[in-house]
Amino acid sequence: xxxxxxxxxxxxxxxxxxxxxxxxxxxxxxxxxxxxxxxxxxxxxxxxxxxxxxxxxxxxxxxxxxxxxxxxxxxxxxxxxxxxxxxxxxxxxxxxxxxxxxxxxxxxxxxxxxxxxxxxxxxxxxxxxxxxxxxxxxxxxxxxxxxxxxxxxxxxxxxxxxxxxxxxxxxxxxxxxxxxxxxxxxxxxxxxxxxxxxxxxxxxxxxxxxxxxxxxxxxxxxxxxxxxxxxxxxxxxxxxxxxxxxxxxxxxxxxxxxxxxxxxxxxxxxxxxxxxxxxxxxxxxxxxxxxxxxxxxxxxxxxxxxxxxxxxxxxxxxxxxxxxxxxxxxxxxxxxxxxxxxxxxxxxxxxxxxxxxxxxxxxxxxxxxxxxxxxxxxxxxxxxxxxxxxxxxxxxxxxxxxxxxxxxxxxxxxxxxxxxxxxxxxxxxxxxxxxxxxxxxxxxxxxxxxxxxxxxxxxxx
Amino acid sequence: xxxxxxxxxxxxxxxxxxxxxxxxxxxxxxxxxxxxxxxxxxxxxxxxxxxxxxxxxxxxxxxxxxxxxxxxxxxxxxxxxxxxxxxxxxxxxxxxxxxxxxxxxxxxxxxxxxxxxxxxxxxxxxxxxxxxxxxxxxxxxxxxxxxxxxxxxxxxxxxxxxxxxxxxxxxxxxxxxxxxxxxxxxxxxxxxxxxxxxxxxxxxxxxxxxxxxxxxxx
Numbered sequence: 095x096x097x098x099x100x101x102x103x104x105x106x107x108x109x110x111x112x113x114x115x116x117x118x119x120x121x122x123x124x125x126x127x128x129x130x131x132x133x134x135x136x137x138x139x140x141x142x143x144x145x146x147x148x149x150x151x152x153x154x155x156x157x158x159x160x161x162x163x164x165x166x167x168x169x170x171x172x173x174x175x176x177x178x179x180x181x182x183x184x185x186x187x188x189x190x191x192x193x194x195x196x197x198x199x200x201x202x203x204x205x206x207x208x209x210x211x212x213x214x215x216x217x218x219x220x221x222x223x224x225x226x227x228x229x230x231x232x233x234x235x236x237x238x239x240x241x242x243x244x245x246x247x248x249x250x251x252x253x254x255x256x257x258x259x260x261x262x263x264x265x266x267x268x269x270x271x272x273x274x275x276x277x278x279x280x281x282x283x284x285x286x287x288x289x290x291x292x293x294x295x296x297x298x299x300x301x302x303x304x305x306x307x308x309x310x311x312x313x314x315x316x317x318x319x320x321x322x323x324x325x326x327x328x329x330x331x332x333x334x335x336x337x338x339x340x341x342x343x344x345x346x347x348x349x350x351x352x353x354x355x356x357x358x359x360x361x362x363x364x365x366x367x368x369x370x371x372x373x374x375x376x377x378x379x380x381x382x383x384x385x386x387x388x389x390x391x392x393x394x395x396x397x398x399x400x401x402x403x404x405x406x407x408x409x410x411x412x413x414x415x416x417x418x419x420x421x422x423x424x425x426x427x428x429x430x431x432x433x434x435x436x437x438x439x440x441x442x443x444x445x446x447x448x449x450x451x452x453x454x455x456x457x458x459x460x461x462x463x464x465x466x467x468x469x470x471x472x473x474x475x476x477x478x479x480x481x482x483x484x485x486x487x488x489x490x491x492x493x494x495x496x497x498x499x500x501x502x503x504x505x506x507x508x509x510x511x512x513x514x515x516x517x518x519x520x521x522x523x524x525x526x527x528x529x530x531x532x533x534x535x536x537x538x539x540x541x542x543x544x545x546x547x548x549x550x551x552x553x554x555x
Numbered sequence: 556x557x558x559x560x561x562x563x564x565x566x567x568x569x570x571x572x573x574x575x576x577x578x579x580x581x582x583x584x585x586x587x588x589x590x591x592x593x594x595x596x597x598x599x600x601x602x603x604x605x606x607x608x609x610x611x612x613x614x615x616x617x618x619x620x621x622x623x624x625x626x627x628x629x630x631x632x633x634x635x636x637x638x639x640x641x642x643x644x645x646x647x648x649x650x651x652x653x654x655x656x657x658x659x660x661x662x663x664x665x666x667x668x669x670x671x672x673x674x675x676x677x678x679x680x681x682x683x684x685x686x687x688x689x690x691x692x693x694x695x696x697x698x699x700x701x702x703x704x705x706x707x708x709x710x711x712x713x714x715x716x717x718x719x720x721x722x723x724x725x726x727x728x729x730x731x732x733x734x735x736x737x738x739x740x741x742x743x744x745x746x747x748x749x750x751x752x753x754x755x756x757x758x759x760x761x762x763x764x765x766x767x768x769x770x771x772x773x
Contacts, residue, residue: 143585143647144585145647146583152585152620153584153585156620160585328747462720464717464720494681495682495715498716499716513648532679532745
């Protein structure tokens, strides 16, 4: 009998997991909620169960048992970085395999402060800042003075600080401070805000990096301690709320001017990422996010202990024995106990890839996500284009409002930069997304924004 | 905007002829239905007590992850359409397992009437809502049927796709906040009623109608 995987997620990632299962000749069971009945992931799955919520652990485990699944794939978002769930999956009376890193690695790397502490001990560069949460404004001012000296010694100019709530994120509970005298009042304000909003008062202070590129390293580890990387990605183009909109692989393009050796920086961040992964016995796919300054300094920001939305652009440029990689397939295979069967030398990097996130959002009004009905949804068909979407093309689709507003991912491959840009432009010109909002207005998408931002790829912004 | 009182009288007649409402009972989550605790035609009771602290009649047992859970009636009425075929089966979330035929009470008749009479502010999106803080304060002090709002006033704050958007009154005129249909931060389906407004000039007549229903419907 073929082994069965529970796909504990929705939308396009559920579809990509189904495809990977089919490649590995595994069976799968899908789940969905009432709002998602029209999603393609429901239509494609032969076996599926309606559950109350994608975050309902009991429902997921009950379905897994009912269907005699041997493993759970959490996808991204929802429970994918919930170490309690990862632990419960493997520690129950009928244990299941967790298709992701060990729960301990999720716990330790997901705690940003702890991760940075360990990184610092291992000599991995992190943004100059406090490692422990601060609760007192006098202490905060002292720390800021120390930071200022440290940053000046590192060659920073016109330094400003970020006062961040430990419990914050996504742009909430964070304020910029331009000079030391303001540290105490701002500290008190952010602390009061954090207490009110998150119920947690801890504050950290960091040096603000005004201009940068956002790079990330894709790694893969196994239970047997094998490690490889699939190069880097550049995710600098983000919405004002720090959500990625255009991603590129590889992370640097030599056709652009640099004040540093991009090859050396790339290999340094790869090696440091692997070092941290090994320290935590990391045994799955994972992403290490780095910030690169225009003079070639690099700082580790965070680790994503899951498969990422943008994994496929790395897969497109990575070849093993002449064949393109599928990272979801690799993730599942490794979780089920397979050895890699190849080493770093066998991975050849060829060409470039770009991903657009197509979203119904009003980029001129604060990137407001829009609800409504998609009435026309068409993409061109090219060998260099892969579109990942859960939106049906043969009938109107009401966008559910409970989830993130992504409609589709467009992944474009080319041999070089000219072709990549030309194809990306062609895709944006030819893609058609039409619809109406509940008020009856035409649905707006971010396609014009993506066209505009395409001019800024690989730049320091 | 004016309330059409003749139409309301018609609706009242209809409700008198068929004073029932059907409430389907769904499984709240997945699991195995171990047994039914009611039979076809049984009378069941919804939660009672001043704070609805006494739970409703047990209907069936749903077991998941080794936890049996008793699902109870949320309304008074008579059990019908019992799905006995589901006993000992694994069911999905949201499966309809029985229906409660519920006789309308006086308050419910009034609320049906109000839903047709009042100007209803409906949820523009499936989202979570709270009253605008100023309005919430006034309502807490003065109560329903007293607080006035006019065109352009901020009524609600909608939390939608992780953003907060204010909702203001777009209709022309002066209104009294007469009814609230939602709980703060609860998910409200798009198009569901949120607030019922009564035009200031219709307030005396509407209150008269409600008194009449209370007398006629005991």
